[in-house]
Amino acid sequence: MEILIPGLILVALMVYASTRIKRSAAKAFEAETIDNDQFVIKKPEGLLNVIGGDKRYAFEAYSKEFGHAEANEWRQATAYVTIGPRPATHKESSVVNKRSEVRNGVSYKIVESGRTEKEVGFRILSKTAERNGKLYTLEITALAENPLDFMHKLDGMLDSFEVK
Numbered sequence: 044m045e046i047l048i049p050g051l052i053l054v055a056l057m058v059y060a061s062t063r064i065k066r067s068a069a070k071a072f073e074a075e076t077i078d079n080d081q082f083v084i085k086k087p088e089g090l091l092n093v094i095g096g097d098k099r100y101a102f103e104a105y106s107k108e109f110g111h112a113e114a115n116e117w118r119q120a121t122a123y124v125t126i127g128p129r130p131a132t133h134k135e136s137s138v139v140n141k142r143s144e145v146r147n148g149v150s151y152k153i154v155e156s157g158r159t160e161k162e163v164g165f166r167i168l169s170k171t172a173e174r175n176g177k178l179y180t181l182e183i184t185a186l187a188e189n190p191l192d193f194m195h196k197l198d199g200m201l202d203s204f205e206v207k
Contacts, residue, residue, distance in 0.1 A: 076203075077102060081206065082102075083203070083205050085199065089107055110163070113162055119186050119193060122200065123181070126178070139157055141153070147205070150173075154171075157187065163186065165185065166184075168185070168198070169182045169183070181201065183200065
């Protein structure tokens with residue numbers, strides 16, 4: 044009997060802590076707006092904003108879910124914002140769509156391309172702008188076989204990216 048009461052208390056504390064951790068993890072994948080002194084981006088639900096990640100990136104996010112079948116080793120999507128020199132250019136043969144837009148006096152170049160790795164297709168979206176002598180690039184890499192509604196969320200993320 045002396046062991047039963049402390050055991051029950053320990054189990055109750057473990058259940059409470061587990062529930063709190065699960066709620067916190069679920070909140071991390073909710074939609075949010077990242078607004079800093081250099082850019083604004085709306086991260087859609089299903090992506091995690093990595094804090095304190097790779098120092099090469101001003102913003103880094105990845106999807107909670109992985110691909111299926113042959114794509115099970117890749118996340119459904121990853122996104123990075125780099126500030127600095129121009130990243131590797133897209134191969135002209137892989138470019139699907141190019142367009143430009145101007146918002147608040149800033150000119151953006153938007154490129155959609157594709158690539159295949161280990162027989163898995165990827166869709167790559169990038170949005171680039173130059174401001175105050177710096178090149179800002181958002182690059183989203185997504186599995187080509189993603190559900191259409193998830194791809195719409197990624198398109199919205201690309202559209203929301205604005206340099207200040």
